[in-house]
Amino acid sequence: MATLGSPQYTAGMSETAPATVDSLFEPPVERWERLSPKYLTVKLISIFIWWPILIAILMAALWFTLPTGWEWRSPLLVAAAVISLLWLAWRAIRAPFAFRRWGYAERDEDVYITHGLLFRQLTCVPYGRMQLVEVQAGPIDRLFGLATVQMVTASSTGAVAIPGLDRADAEAVRDRFINRGKHLQAGI
């Protein structure tokens, strides 16, 4: 394993690792490094914050735009509410599975990142190609002490991020990437 200084992940989430059985997305090393379990909580919290707000806006828009005397008004409103709640439930049910799909693996010259439930992706970014590595944390992330490592390459299609790492680990990951990148830096 190329990873240093993140023992809690292998201890915490390795039991759920068999999520990737398919040969296309097999880890390049023994197994994927997983995200902090707290990230699932963060994800669920943000689902239950942002989707209700969006749903409320949608419902309000429907409430005020549908003509009051119209016979289809209440059925439409009920249908919209039911669909919205089903959507919210789907996002919540989906979250743990999507969470388990996240994984990354640091190698000597590059890092592999995989994610996606329905549309799966595996991206490999060589350290020498990283133009910028930053650590970001939103308000909910900060509450749980989490952060996202964002990697910027010269290609906008190749921009990838590892979300849901403990702040200290995220910073360690960033520093490792930058240090290895310095030695491997190649002209674009």
Place this chain on the structure above:
Amino acid sequence: MTDDALAAFPPPTTPARELRRVERPSPLTGLANAWLAVVAVVFFGGREVIEGNVSADDMGGVGWFVFAGLAAIAVVGFVVGLIQWRTTTFIVDHEFRIERRLLSSTTTRIDFTKVQSVDLHRPLAARILGLAEVRIDVGGQGPQTLRFLANERAESLRDYLLERMDQSMSATAPAPGAVPMGANGAPPPQRLLAYRAAPAHILLGSFLKLGLFGIGVGVGILVLVVVMTRSLPVFAILALLGIFWQVPKSLLTNWDFTVTRVPQGLHIQRGALTRVQMTLRPDRVQAVKLEQSLLMRWAGLYTVRLTVLGNNALGEESDNIDVLVPFGKWDEARYVLSLVWPQVDPAALVWQPQSPRGRRLSWFARHEYAVSDDVLATRHRLLDHSIAIVPHARVQGLGLAQGPLQRWLRLGRVDAHTIDGPVRVQAYHLDTVEARRLFEEQLARSAAARRDRSAEPFAAEPAPVDPTWAPPTVPPAAR
């Protein structure tokens, strides 16, 4: 304007060391500006008169009012040009500084290391007056423009900036594509016309580019109007002109398209009225695309486009800035591509088909990929054909992707990430095992190419230029 491109760009006569002085744009700037405005006046005024003649009722004071207004704009243009000339100075020696003191004084200091490219633009008015606009792309926030300089000064400034850019690059890391400097510091200027697009191909291509759809709609409208009204009203002609405007536009943009080899790389010149000249540095080319629309396929014509580092900052006027061959036959495209990448020949690629199961998802199209010592390439053939090529050393990262249908059929897609531009390299619908193998192997190839920069296709000796190059009269043999 139709004389030889070599004659149009004589070698710089001013030695670089004598440039240490404060300079101004050409005093003719005001005139050129006014001229550009007058062109606008004539264009709009003329259109007004024509339309006034067409519907004689409207022919009143309005047209003349507009005409007078635009004439005033011409005067304003002249005055603005004069003020620009009086208030703009620039200094080129060990540094490059542009100073503008109009209302607030602005000093722009351009670091030679930040210069991405230097292009010359010559609108018709400027060409007649022997002037050129120098555009210095510094990456990031759009180009710095100096308008207008005398042709000779614009060229020597361009050459000087490119030379300094080379020096500052080779100071940090030897640029593999750079021409070695002579003992006295400056390489002997060699300009060799390498390629001139055949006018017949540009003409044909400009029509075919419109596509079946455009021509069909245009002719359809014309026929419908003629049948229904049993006459040919002017508005129908105007509507047709609107649709077919793409043809003269493409014709004017790509007219007299030439590629000249110079010490800094390749000079690309094009345009009938506004003459655009770009300097292409082969080591900045990231990826190449050869494409042909359905109609161009029947004519055997290709358009070659490039993804070039630093081109994206040029803004909306950079229309067609990425074109290497506007319209050319297969062999022509191969030849011009060899000027950029001597070792890359798209005809020598061995194409690997997608998985037979992949045909179920794309029975209407054929997707293939090819790997050579230097490049990864993909080919997509539907109605339009396209070939995308990226050198291993230019791959920024790799991706694997799989959607639900692909998972059901055990397929995957491999993406080679290049810097943003017109070229996308994606190998569709490969068997999962093959996709993962291609992914891992490409990763190793790209890593090896990054370590060994001599593996880059442009590192070799520049390809021989064929001065007698003429497009083949016989269509090339089937690939």
